Amino acid sequence: MRKFLSFRDFDWVLFGFVLAIAALGVLQIYSASANTKFAGVHVKQMYWLLAGLAAMFIMSVVDYHFLVEKSHWAYIVSILSLMAVFAVGVTALGAKRWIRLPGIGLFQPSEWVKLVLIIVVARYFASLNQRDVTWPDVLKGIALVAVPMFMVLKQPDLGTSLTYLPPLAVGLFLGGMKWKHAAVFLIAGALMAPIAWKFVLKPYQKERLVNFIHPENDPKGTGYQITQSLIAVGNGGIFGKGIAQGTQTQGMFLPVTHTDFIFSSFAEEHGFVGAMGVLLLYFIVLMRLVQNAQTAPDRVGAMIIMGVVAILVFHILVNVGMVLGMMPVTGIPLPLMSYGGSSVMFMFLALGMVMNIRMRRFVN
């Protein structure tokens, strides 16, 4: 039943748009880092992209049903790797997020856990098969995500842990969660917020939230980052300052220009027209993904693609929202554009799964 696989069924349109975004990312990484100590990272980014493409093609040929069947093992390994971070993790910037793998270097398990969670959550909610979803069903689904999420939160890495929520939300939605469940979650969430503020959030996380609301409080810290980002975006105007001409980007006023704030520097140098163009590319990619989900051969395939959509949308919303001063600073990169190996690898593995599912759409 899986003999007629062909790369003719590979989604070349989606691939083309993804590559276009990645290429703009490399260009902007080059422009933003050329005059800094990070000069040359765009070349590294291209290597990561090549590695990502290879991973994507490999991922697309392994039947996703195989991955789904073995996903409980992957889940166990995920939990173990997160425990390993606690045990032997490398501390940097006040957080323990990495483990050192011999020969590979620093590895951030929380990134690939994302991928595992997409599959595990899709598998779980697909298995519910549209029967009347009960409270135990809902709570089991939540528990699947809550365990790794809590472990990542403790690293601490609020941003990444929050990215585990969108696949869950989409799973609950598509899996047949009732409105009354949703209502209970909303109320519970509202009640939990003050407790979370008091016991879960680290002081620096609270500070970021406060600075998001009052950036002038901390003109040199995260408030500074927001302020400088707003200036950079606004300075771009309609047509932008031109490649490598953004004073905010080139004068190093913008923080971490080639990673988390890459959209800010892109918006400065390419203006409203360029930034809207990039948003349009992302929008096309997302619509294409939803279309692929609709044509997926089965529920689990559709749910996996929708999980990818959810994570992608969440990243874009949080990152671009942060750059535009609409969201607090969380350190979530912009997928496909921000510099970073883990992020690139995750995106292309996720796309590989999408291709995998698409290529099998006519199988039965």
Place this chain on the structure above:
Amino acid sequence: MAIGREEKIPASKFTVVQYGVLAIFLVLGFGLWRLQVIGSSRYETLAEQNRIRTIPILAPRGKIKDREGRVIVDNYPSFSALLIREDARDLVVKLPKIAAGLNMPEEEIRSILRRMAGRTKSEPAVLKQDITPDEVAFIEANKTELPELETIMVHRRLYPKDGFAAHLIGYVGEVSETDLDRPQFELYNQGDIVGKSGLEYQYNDMLIGKDGARRVLVDTRGKEVGRLSKTPAVPGKELRLAMDLDIQIAAEEALEGHNGAIVAMDPRNGEILALVSRPVFDPNHFAVRISRDEWNKLLTDPAKPLMNKAIQAQLAPGSVFKIIMSVAGVQENITQNMVVNCGGGRDFYGRHFKCWVVAEHRTHGAVDLAKAIYQSCDTFFYTLGERLGIGRIAKYAQAFGLGQRSGIDLPEEAVGVVPSEEWKIRTQKQKWYAGETISVSIGQGAVTTTPIQLARAIGAIASEGRLVRPHTVIVDALPEEVRQRVENFKETSLVAIEHQGWETITDAMADVVNPIGTAPSAHLKDIDFAGKTGSAQVISNTLRSKLSGKEYRDNGWFAGVTPRRNPEIVVATLIEQGEHGYLAARITAQVIKAFVEKKRRNQVQTAQAMPSKKEVEVGAVWSESARGNDGLHGGRFNVAWSNGPRPAKQRSLVRTSPPVSGMGGN
């Protein structure tokens, strides 16, 4: 997997997701629109401000020169050590090195940083002001190791040493919070250096200049990456004083060792040739930052070193007032044929008023106006005062500028008091007693004057009634806009004095310093020196008998002119606790002598075109140590400056200039 029996996910749910995504993108698109289309001009400005920094170029204050162009007050470049707190790393480790390099205790640096802790990081901490060249070299040499250390150059005021002319010049300091609230300071900013007293205050707007600015491009670390434009600083305008350095030196030396004041003025035009007040403070100590202890000491010193006594000491003029009395007597036709027999005093209104002469166990006998002046006979003036009455006395005193500000261009001039019946009712709500008129007749009682008022009045009387307005600057040398403001400095008024009486009074004044007068020891050979002594009681004689000590001794006065009629200079001298006027007369004589000798020397020079013997250097700073070595005014002038506690030798900034030769005539 149970394929086939599976239910499809409803298409409507995908549609919901698609619209959700669309909504999110519309929100983000709106965010971009808000920043890049609506707010773009505002953010462009902010982006500009981000990278353009305006660095002020401080304008040096104008120099102050004497009437012959000799520099009295100059500026010198001074460096301050700054700690750029934004860039400071591992300070704890570096502190000992910084402290050693800047020759200051570590604890002092720590306390400076503690004080700055509450301020924004971008504000650098001033570690030490006015650092030595060695310390500047230390900072420059350690640029890589200690990048947080910076130097900035400021122009600091360089005043003559040891408070020479300090009360005339005044001093500068940081503009105070209260000043900043006043309208005339609206253009000034926190930290600006402004004149605080004396001429520095009076002519501040002219001396201050206009700071320039450099606009530079910087990166986030504030590192300069490019230059945009430069507005050069406009230095403050030079102030040319009427003061004659030679006369000032003579006056400073003459007053050395006494408390009091000397003011010398050209009675023909009101130009102040010298102005000294003692004790003195050193304005150089204010130029960096005066320590609290030193400031408190100056404030609480009973001898009031900060007070400019030449214009602020209001004291009974004593017998100097008799000259005004004499003019009143002449004008009212009382003294022409008036002869009073002095038996050592006389009774008035049931009370006995003594003449000073009884202390010497003699009497003046028959006294006319001339003898009354040169012998300073109290009995004569008591009698005259009785005949004039307080109303007419007050009229003449006021006509010669007593009881009112002279209008000198120095801040906070005192008014003095000319008592009268109305004055007493107004101020004390009491009736005037006739006996008080008798005291006022000899310059005692309620009448008080300042040295500048006496110089002006006596100068006017010797000039046959021409009353001038004293001023410290040469009006014609002022810049146009300032000159218009002070045009009234040249105004004079005429008080009529009957010619015969005038000659009598001025001749009698010349006899004061003759053997028959009260101050024969002040006689100057070959110089037409005239004046009037005064010894003013501080407390009544009865009280004095109970108390003793210097602070209750009389104040000595002398107001002298040369030549006796239509003089070229009038000098008023106040010696606090000076016992008698003849001491003040001798001090006045020194100033007069210096004036006349200089004039004669200049005449000889113009005639023979001979270079000056006198060694005077530009930027001359009066040096106490070099006093009295060649008899020529007893002064030699070192070009070196002290700056607070540091000995002058330590500075490498010592500058020498060639002596000025062939001083032009005046």
